[in-house]
Amino acid sequence: MKSARSCARSVIRCILSHVPRQEFDVVVVGAGSAGCALAARLADDPARRVLLLEAGPGGPAPDLLDVGSLAATRPGHPSNWAYPAQLRPGCVTTVPRGRGLGGSSAINGANWVRATPADADGWGVPGWTWADLLPHYVRSEHDLDHPGAPWHGDRGPVSVRRPSGDLLHPATPRFLDAARRLGFPAEPDKNAGGAPGAGLVPSNGIDGVRVSTAQAYLHPPRAGLVVRPDAAVARVLFDGDRARGVELLDGTVVEAGEVVLAAGAIATPHLLLLSGIGPPDDLRTAGVPVARELPGVGRDWSDHPVVYLPFATADPPAHPHASCVQAALDLDAGADPAGDVEVMLFVRPFDGGTDLHLMCALQHPDSRGTITLTSTDPRVRPRISYAYLRTEHDRRRLRHAIRVGADLLRAGLGVRAAPAGDVLGSDHALDGWIAAHLDTAQHLSGSAAMGPVVDAQLRVHGVPGLRVADTSVLPVVPRRGTAATAVAVGEKAATLLCA
Numbered sequence: 001m002k003s004a005r006s007c008a009r010s011v012i013r014c015i016l017s018h019v020p021r022q023e024f025d026v027v028v029v030g031a032g033s034a035g036c037a038l039a040a041r042l043a044d045d046p047a048r049r050v051l052l053l054e055a056g057p058g059g060p061a062p063d064l065l066d067v068g069s070l071a072a073t074r075p076g077h078p079s080n081w082a083y084p085a086q087l088r089p090g091c092v093t094t095v096p097r098g099r100g101l102g103g104s105s106a107i108n109g110a111n112w113v114r115a116t117p118a119d120a121d122g123w124g125v126p127g128w129t130w131a132d133l134l135p136h137y138v139r140s141e142h143d144l145d146h147p148g149a150p151w152h153g154d155r156g157p158v159s160v161r162r163p164s165g166d167l168l169h170p171a172t173p174r175f176l177d178a179a180r181r182l183g184f185p186a187e188p189d190k191n192a193g194g195a196p197g198a199g200l201v202p203s204n205g206i207d208g209v210r211v212s213t214a215q216a217y218l219h220p221p222r223a224g225l226v227v228r229p230d231a232a233v234a235r236v237l238f239d240g241d242r243a244r245g246v247e248l249l250d251g252t253v254v255e256a257g258e259v260v261l262a263a264g265a266i267a268t269p270h271l272l273l274l275s276g277i278g279p280p281d282d283l284r285t286a287g288v289p290v291a292r293e294l295p296g297v298g299r300d301w302s303d304h305p306v307v308y309l310p311f312a313t314a315d316p317p318a319h320p321h322a323s324c325v326q327a328a329l330d331l332d333a334g335a336d337p338a339g340d341v342e343v344m345l346f347v348r349p350f351d352g353g354t355d356l357h358l359m360c361a362l363q364h365p366d367s368r369g370t371i372t373l374t375s376t377d378p379r380v381r382p383r384i385s386y387a388y389l390r391t392e393h394d395r396r397r398l399r400h401a402i403r404v405g406a407d408l409l410r411a412g413l414g415v416r417a418a419p420a421g422d423v424l425g426s427d428h429a430l431d432g433w434i435a436a437h438l439d440t441a442q443h444l445s446g447s448a449a450m451g452p453v454v455d456a457q458l459r460v461h462g463v464p465g466l467r468v469a470d471t472s473v474l475p476v477v478p479r480r481g482t483a484a485t486a487v488a489v490g491e492k493a494a495t496l497l498c499a
């Protein structure tokens with residue numbers, strides 16, 4: 001570790017020489033959910049010089065602050081990368097990812113739900129069990145509903161609250177009541193690590209404001225932390241085998257003692273591939289010199305396939321400060337006591353419509369996706385293939401989630417608008433309907449996973465000075481949303497770098 005004085009000398013040298021080179025102890029690439037937490041925690045030590053590089057813009061657009069708005073998830077919004085992707089053969093879509101300070105936490109649904117104990121324990125990585133992760137979840141949050149509970153934080157940067165009072169949409173108690181009448185257990189605190197069931201969804205939307213990790217972790221500014229928005233990284237630079245820094249798209253070279261990629265589960269493997277780290281045949285085909293053979297980069301990742309079940313109610317519109325999602329039922333589709341499917345209640349209509357929606361999701365899929373390079377130009381998007389629903393096991397469980405959603409509607413939640421009864425009753429017809437309405441929950445995980453790509457300290461195998469810290473490292477997508485876990489990864493990465 002360099003001393004503060006030697007780092008300061010380096011920076012002054014750069015300014016005086018007008019050469020676009022800088023020197024830092026750590027450069028974090030990507031100011032998203034994990035990156036903001038990591039950079040801020042590293043900079044708690046004022047002697048450490050940390051640079052946080054973000055490809056997207058600085059200040060949040062006003063529509064990002066409104067937790068009731070999902071406007072930035074539409075293609076064309078400046079805070080959305082909008083990646084073209086194939087969900088399955090013949091099913092092409094555009095996948096949103098946050099672009100700008102806060103990353104995906106600045107545009108997401110603000111559902112703040114931890115992985116289940118079965119997820120972390122199932123990864124089988126030393127130091128990453130549920131018990132190991134819990135302190136990092138706790139450190140990140142300030143749970144306003146559970147002050148003093150030992151499994152919750154009461155002073156972390158991210159405030160968390162469940163819907164109540166005026167902010168509770170009338171459909172939410174009906175959803176919970178319908179689940180109870182159908183015999184599903186209650187899950188009163190979805191972050192307690194208990195058995196799956198029906199419960200309110202905790203949110204980091206507070207008083208109508210989506211609190212991104214940029215707002216939570218980067219204020220007030222820390223002395224040792226330099227944050228540079230509009231600074232897209234093009235590749236990692238090496239000194240022999242060792243990572244020595246990064247090159248920006250504009251040609252600027254940044255030198256650092258340690259490089260941490262936190263660019264998210266699409267851009268991180270993309271940057272590794274652009275830097276020559278990945279499956280050797282794919283790299284050669286794309287014309288990238290091989291720096292380090294790592295066949296796992298961009299391979300065998302997972303995400304949750306979803307379909308939305310539209311339904312009508314006579315309810316008044318949601319309170320302006322209410323978050324879009326209010327409750328979820330997690331359940332076992334037959335052989336997974338930790339809950340491999342989920343039905344989630346969205347209480348705001350999409351795109352000016354009037355219907356509300358149940359998001360029916362497969363939370364522990366068999367199917368695995370690939371991200372591959374199509375060009376050596378960092379501006380050209382990689383090819384993203386989700387390969388969803390490849391197994392009958394996956395298809396059966398997603399059908400089950402939809403039928404449970406329909407049961408909840410029949411049990412008093414609302415009037416199903418689609419699919420029709422004859423479609424719902426036929427596996428073959430329902431598979432066709434799913435194929436026509438398939439979507440993704442945007443929880444991509446495992447594209448630079450612990451095991452094949454990084455070790456338990458998040459170090460890229462065979463590349464000293466280079467680590468990964470975002471949802472790319474999770475061996476399998478958790479059975480719940482990934483936002484809180486991404487922040488916990490950032491928190492844990494900070495302790496690993498400081499060790």
Ligand SMILES: Cc1cc2nc3c(=O)[nH]c(=O)nc-3n(C[C@H](O)[C@H](O)[C@H](O)COP(=O)(O)OP(=O)(O)OC[C@H]3O[C@@H](n4cnc5c(N)ncnc54)[C@H](O)[C@@H]3O)c2cc1C
Binds near residue numbers: 107234482
């Ligand atoms: C629309 C949407 C809704 C979601 N809703 C929820 C939800 O409600 N609850 C939940 O649990 N999960 C949700 N998720 C998932 C969750 O938000 C993400 O899994 C999580 O935020 C990912 O964190 P990350 O740190 O891995 O990546 P990100 O937060 O995506 O951060 C990556 C950052 O790196 C930057 N970057 C990329 N490339 C470069 C480069 N070349 N140079 C410099 N910077 C770069 C990006 O601009 C971005 O700021 C949602 C995701 C999306 C996209």
